[in-house]
Amino acid sequence: MYLSTRTQGRLANLIIAIADGEKKTELVRQVLAEQKMFEPYTAFRRLDQLRTGDLTVSDITDFLADNKIYPTKSQAEYLFRRLDLNRDGRITYPDFVKAILPKEDNRLRQIASLRDSYYLEVNMLLPNEVEWGLSRVFQTEIQNFNSITAAQEILTSSADFTSLDAFRAIDIQFLGFITIDSLSEFLRNNGAKLSYDELQAFFRVVDTDEDNRISYSELLEAITFVPDFFQQERLIANELRRSRERIVQLERENDLNRSRERERELQKQIENIDEIRRSSEKVEALKRSRERLEQIQELRQSRQRIEQFEELRKSRERLEDLRKSQERLSQLEELRKSRQRLEEIEALRQSRERQSQLDELKRSRERLDELRRSRERLEKLEQERKNQQQVEELRKSRSRIEELQRSRQRLDELRSSQERLDALRRDREELELRRSQERINQLKQSRERLEQIEQLRKSREQSQIQEELLRSQERVNDLKRSQERIEQLELERRALDRSRQLEKVERELEYERQRSKERLERLEFEAELERRARERALEQELVTQSKIVQSRIYDTPKRYL
Numbered sequence: 001m002y003l004s005t006r007t008q009g010r011l012a013n014l015i016i017a018i019a020d021g022e023k024k025t026e027l028v029r030q031v032l033a034e035q036k037m038f039e040p041y042t043a044f045r046r047l048d049q050l051r052t053g054d055l056t057v058s059d060i061t062d063f064l065a066d067n068k069i070y071p072t073k074s075q076a077e078y079l080f081r082r083l084d085l086n087r088d089g090r091i092t093y094p095d096f097v098k099a100i101l102p103k104e105d106n107r108l109r110q111i112a113s114l115r116d117s118y119y120l121e122v123n124m125l126l127p128n129e130v131e132w133g134l135s136r137v138f139q140t141e142i143q144n145f146n147s148i149t150a151a152q153e154i155l156t157s158s159a160d161f162t163s164l165d166a167f168r169a170i171d172i173q174f175l176g177f178i179t180i181d182s183l184s185e186f187l188r189n190n191g192a193k194l195s196y197d198e199l200q201a202f203f204r205v206v207d208t209d210e211d212n213r214i215s216y217s218e219l220l221e222a223i224t225f226v227p228d229f230f231q232q233e234r235l236i237a238n239e240l241r242r243s244r245e246r247i248v249q250l251e252r253e254n255d256l257n258r259s260r261e262r263e264r265e266l267q268k269q270i271e272n273i274d275e276i277r278r279s280s281e282k283v284e285a286l287k288r289s290r291e292r293l294e295q296i297q298e299l300r301q302s303r304q305r306i307e308q309f310e311e312l313r314k315s316r317e318r319l320e321d322l323r324k325s326q327e328r329l330s331q332l333e334e335l336r337k338s339r340q341r342l343e344e345i346e347a348l349r350q351s352r353e354r355q356s357q358l359d360e361l362k363r364s365r366e367r368l369d370e371l372r373r374s375r376e377r378l379e380k381l382e383q384e385r386k387n388q389q390q391v392e393e394l395r396k397s398r399s400r401i402e403e404l405q406r407s408r409q410r411l412d413e414l415r416s417s418q419e420r421l422d423a424l425r426r427d428r429e430e431l432e433l434r435r436s437q438e439r440i441n442q443l444k445q446s447r448e449r450l451e452q453i454e455q456l457r458k459s460r461e462q463s464q465i466q467e468e469l470l471r472s473q474e475r476v477n478d479l480k481r482s483q484e485r486i487e488q489l490e491l492e493r494r495a496l497d498r499s500r501q502l503e504k505v506e507r508e509l510e511y512e513r514q515r516s517k518e519r520l521e522r523l524e525f526e527a528e529l530e531r532r533a534r535e536r537a538l539e540q541e542l543v544t545q546s547k548i549v550q551s552r553i554y555d556t557p558k559r560y561l
Contacts, residue, residue: 003166012187017147018222019194019198021144023198030105031133033108037129040096044093053093055091057080060076069138083096170183180200259312260312404513422527437454478519479516489512
C-alpha cells in the first residue's frame with residue numbers, strides 16, 4: 001500500500017465528513033423548498049441588492065449579517081466557491097438555483113422551481129420562514145467547512161501523506177479515475193461503511209464536471225488544505241483570460257473581413273463564369289445573415305462567424321475545383337499563385353499571433369502582480385461604495401473618454417502638421433533638384449550621354465516616389481485600422497453597465513492608444529531614415545555627375561570611389 005493504515009483511516013474520516021456535511025445540507029435544502037413562500041428567483045433578488053444579475057462575496061456576507069451570522073473571510077470565500085458551480089468567478093441565477101434547490105428529491109425541486117415569483121424591493125427582507133431557511137443553508141455549509149478543514153489538517157499533517165498516494169490508495173485498479181465501487185471498497189477496507197446515498201452525496205461535492213468519475217485534480221481539491229490566495233489568483237487569471245478571449249475575437253473578426261475582401265477580388269477576376277456567380281450570391285446571403293446575427297450574444301456571434309468562415313472555405317474549395325475544370329482560361333495560373341501567397345500570409349499571421357500571445361502572457365503576468373496589489377484596495381472600496389459613488393465613477397469614466405477623444409484629435413492635428421512639414425520638405429527638395437538640374441544642363445549641352453543619365457535619374461526618382469506613396473498609403477491604412485479598433489472598444493465600453501467592465505475597457509483603450517502612438521513614432525522614424533538615405537543618394541549622384549562633367553570638359557581622367 002502507498003499509505004499507512006493510520007493515514008488511510010484519516011482519509012476515510014475526511015471522506016465521511018464531506019458526505020455527512022452534504023447530507024445535512026440536503027436536509028436543510030428540502031426544508032427550505034417545502035416553504036410555500038420560497039421562490040428561487042425572489043430569493044436571488046434578495047441577495048442581489050444592486051440588481052447586477054450576479055452575486056459577490058460581499059452580497060453573501062451582507063445577507064448573513066442581516067441574519068446575525070458573521071463568517072470569516074475564508075468561510076465566506078468557501079461559501080462563494082460552493083455556490084459558483086461553473087468556476088467562472090461569479091454566481092449567476094442558474095448557479096444559485098442549482099446550489100439551493102434539493103438534489104435528491106426531484107418532485108420537491110420541480111415544485112419549488114414552478115412557484116410564481118413576487119415583487120421584492122431593495123433592502124426588503126423575505127418572509128421569516130424563508131429568510132431563516134436560506135440563512136440556515138448557508139450556515140450549514142459554513143459548519144461543513146469547519147469540519148472538513150479540521151479533517152484536512154489532520155490528514156495533511158501525516159508524515160507519509162501525499163495526494164498522489166491517496167489517489168492510488170483508492171484507485172486500486174489503476175483506471176486513472178475513482179468510481180463509486182472503488183470508493184466503497186476503500187472505505188470498507190478501512191472499517192467505514194457508507195450507504196449509496198451518502199456516496200452519491202460525496203460525488204456531488206467532489207465531482208465538479210458531473211461525469212460520475214473523480215479525477216486526480218478533483219480529489220486533490222477536496223482532500224488538501226489550500227490557502228485562500230490561490231483561489232483569488234485563479235479568479236484573477238479567469239478575468240484576464242476572458243479579456244484576452246475578447247481581444248482574440250476582435251482580431252478574428254478583422255481577419256474574417258480581410259478574407260472576405262480577398263474573395264471579392266477573386267470573384268471580380270472570374271465574372272464570366274456562371275457557377276462562380278452562384279457562389280458570390282451565397283457569399284452575399286452569408287453577409288445578410290451576418291448582419292442579422294450581430295444582435296445576438298457575443299458567444300453565438302463567435303460560433304456563427306466560425307461557421308461562416310467554414311462555409312466560405314468550402315466555397316473557396318468549390319472555386320478551385322471550377323478553376324481546374326476550366327483549362328482554357330488563362331487566369332488559372334494567376335489564381336493559383338494568389339492562393340499560394342494567401343497561404344504564406346496566413347502562415348506569417350499565425351506566427352505573429354503566436355508572438356503576440358507570448359507578449360500577452362508576459363503582460364498578463366505583470367497585470368497579475370498589479371492586480372494582486374490593487375485587489376486589497378478594491379475590496380475596501382467596494383464595501384464603502386454606494387449608488388451615488390457608482391454614478392460619480394460613471395461620470396469620471398465619461399470625462400476620461402472625452403479626454404481620450406481630445407487626445408485622439410490632437411494626434412490627428414499632429415499628423416496633419418507632419419504631413420504639411422513633409423510637403424514643405426518635398427517642395428524644398430524639388431527646388432534644389434531643379435537648381436542642380438539647371439546647372440548640370442548647362443554643362444551637359446555638348447554631351448548627349450549626360451542627357452541620357454539625367455533621364456534615367458528622373459525615372460528612378462519617380463519610381464522611388466511611387467514606392468514611397470504606396471508605403472505611406474499602407475501606413476495610413478494601418479492607422480485607420482487601429483482607429484477602427486479603438487472605436488469598437490469604445491462601443492463595447494458604452495454597452496457595459498458595471499464599473500469593473502468599464503475599467504477593463506478603459507485599460508484596453510489605453511493599451512490600443514499606446515500601440516497607435518508606438519506605430520506613429522516608428523513610422524515617423526522610418527520616414528526620416530528613408531528621407532536621409534534619399535538625400536545622401538542624390539548628393540552622391542550630383543557629386544559624381546559634376547566630377548564626370550568637369551573631367552570631360554577639361555579632359556583630365558579621374559578615378560571615382
